[in-house]
Amino acid sequence: MDRGRRFIHMCLLSGLAAGLTYYILNGSDIFIKKPRLLLLAQGPSGQVPELFVDDGRGYFSPELKAVGTTADLVSQGYVLELPDVPLALRLRLDLGQEAAAWHIRGLVWSGPQYERTWTADTLFPRLQPLRDIEHLKLKNDSILVTTSGEDPALEILLPDLPGFWHFIRTPSAWNPPALLAALWVGLVTALWVHFFFEKIWFQNENLVWALLFAAFLGLPWCVMWGEPKLELTPAVRRENRRLAPLPRWEWDSLFTLPDRWTAYFEDHFGLKSFLAGWDARYKYSLLKSSPKPFEVAIGRGGWLFSRDTSLMRDFLHHEKMPASVMRRIRDNLEFLQLWLSRRGIRFFVFIAHNKHSIYPQYLPAALQHQGRPSIYEQWKQYMIDSSFVLPIDAGDELRQAAQHAEVFYPFDTHWNFHGGLLATRKLLFYLRRDFPQIPELHDSLFRWVPLDEKNADLARKIALQDVLHNREHQPSFRHNPSHPLPPPDFPHVPLLQPTLCYSVDNPALPRLLMYRDSFTNLMIPYLSACFSRSVFLWTHAIDPLSILQEKPDVVVLEIAEQHIRNLASIKTSVFQKYDAQPTQNH
């Protein structure tokens, strides 16, 4: 190999190493030059607003670096340092909790790749009142914001961030320590490449190949038995299932040993979650495709949707619920209604809508329903026409709220806490007819706390839970009246998850027993505050023993839209043991 070619190799590899080093260091917190936001906003008596950033995946609260005076612009400002290079599109300012006048003087957005300043007049067109804003006007060199309600907020819409060439043209935005480190790494790489080619590669090329294959075949093995801590996240958490145990050697079960060992190995081999995560990441980011296209669909705006066949077919409104099933469900629910009312217990059936029903606009273009009624709509109409048990749902409220806020998580099958609160309010609206002492859940009871959770179920299904988080502003009680209690034991009830139990120190409130599925998880913080005792059982198998044991005032059956067929299999016969009276006929 002549000098010219060697030089090109060195340039290529050292350039690559230097670029990679800069990229990593620039994005990390090793050096100081992190993205920085300076918001010059001032409230009454030096109060500063609470600031949230939406990077296109929902609002989150960035790491707060400092609050105080900045010498850069004018007097007092609010300085926020962000933890990562953001793709910020919107900022939200929560302006205290009472009526006041605020002054916003400007915004400086400086990062490793860009630097931009908005003064009051350039910032003004980008302000968008969200709630409780009385006046918003430009005055001299600042924007005057007058708030009125208890939870005022406004939004700042930012343009797309500048790209790579802007960064190249703006030396002031460079990150000198990272740049120096990158140059150093590039130099070392060049020397190493020179040494590698001269001393190792051409004299011992087979060694390099052997190392490559040894790494390919041996690394998962070595990590599995050598250093399992190298795995970033235990598979049990990532895959949400019980993993196969290490098989024992037994002569009796010799023939099953290979299968048991295979199951164990495939659950536990080293670097599994790391490799599967990267595989999913490149398919999602680079190929813009779902890593499991027939399990999870990527919709518009990156929203994820389950491709569960029955759910999809229902959404596309191609299915018809047989009359016999509708009749059976009706009979079961009416039986329960009567059985419970004879004991002075109120009974409600609450239906949780699918994400497809509330956000059809985010579905992939191919998945558009045909305008025919869904299974749930068919059944609901049937119940309205022929039954005294009326199912409750929060569909209208969720759809209305969805026009200006997110009520479902983009990467999860469930509604978010905001959606859960809306659903709770709807349920309580009906409950209050019988129990007027149940309090109303006004907005003023809550403060909106940012939530950033790596547990989105659809993202998990495609191994992208580290990338796609559940983010929202969770309405959280300012003073939560409920407190958890040790859950009662219901040994006869088959449960998917442990029972939860809460109480409120107000004996005037009714007692709740709720049979539910996962959608109730997002309602529990609010529901539990409205009952003197509330018990949540993760099952739809309503049984008389748990009711008789718990003696509730209200029984609620919450069930997701796609599962309503399961109501046909409620075993009413077990109730008849406790009740001599026959089922009412229709």
Added chain:
Amino acid sequence: MIFSAPVFVWFFLPLCLLLCLGFLSPPRRNAGLLVFSLIFYFWGEKVFVLYLLVSLMTSYLIAHALRRSSRPAWVLGLGISLQLAGLVYFKYAGFFAEALGMLQLQPDNEVLQRLRQVHMPLGISFFTFQNISYLVDVHRGEVEPEKNPLDYALYISFFPQLIAGPIIRYRDVASQLASRIVTADLFLSGCRRFLTGLAKKVILADNIGEYVNAALHIPPQELNLYTGWLIPAGYALQLYFDFSGYSDMAIGLGRMFGFRFLENFNFPYVARSFRDYWRRWHISLSTWFRDYVYYPLGGNRKGPLRTYLNLWIIFPLVGLWHGASWNCVVFGLLHGTFMVAERLGLERWLERAPRPAGHLYFWLLYLVSLAVFTTDGLSHAFFVLKAMAGLGTQTDPYQSAALYFSPALVLWIVLAILFSLPIKNFLLLHLQRLPHRPRAWIFSFQRPARLGWYGLLAWLTAGEISGSAYNAFIYFKF
């Protein structure tokens, strides 16, 4: 156990390499490899490993009996009959039971019911054909019977070629069974070949196969033009990269242990006729049928009519070898018919016609035959062909074309088409024509580029294997 399973790649194979190459001296390696091969077979097929042993020991003993017998043809007949009896029972019992059921001959007969449920041991078609070829070769005097039963057992059960071929002839590996040297170059070229095969299988075949399988599950009457074509076209690519990937892995694994197997594929999709195709596709099978069935039937030496008849006999058998179903028989009949048509003059016409016409002829008919081959039942095949003709009647929106499409699928298909062509040969040929200096300059990048290429393959392959083992649940699964 399949080669693309994590337990094979990251458990069985490293262990086997470590023990057989690291700890066993060359004379003992055959015994070590035999033990690992039997474990490999036991792993997936459990008690049927006994059938494998009985099958290979039978042909081992009969081969020796052949040499001592005064009526070797009878002994050979016995040997072949025994091998075929096993194959027919395990592979075709259900098929024949179905056929009898279709003819309404005692459809509820308990024996027929049981025959339908007979388990087919994995790789039975391959090791049965190897046993038969060995017996015939011994009978013809082309090879001496193997004296060492362990070596013969290894020849039949050697795990790289046991479940998906290629069909190895004893004469090709006899000397290697007796002694072979594992050099670093051979071992590493085997590693590269194995990795190439694994990448073909998990990156291209499996990803395309996911869409093809989904399309195959569409109710037949709901197929549309796109899904109708996706089935045979996607399957053509899936089949090639799956099968040739397995062959690459087998050849690569063989090299790792010092064996040199013959090539099994030679870019079959550049064919312009079915005759050309069968010279390039699954070469070990087509040459097996040629040497052990076609030639003994007279080949093309007994006049054109007999040749056509022979082709009509051979190809349904080839189809039946691929799978015990009427679809496979019809697939074989179609190919036999195309071969006869080409012999009748079509091939001469194709040679004179522009090259694209030949490719168009081959691909159109090949996809039609694959639509028959890959579907479940002839009525399903009919619906696929109907959809391919644009006469599909899809009404269910859940089966609309867009739901069986993604940008990733486009990429897999483009890559699959590119890699099914001899691009490397094409590039090398054109590079050779360059003047010395630019050619030398470009070739100077060859070694680093090759390392980078295999590094990328290793990374993507490991990701795909891990992704396939990743099985998350929405709710905690107890």
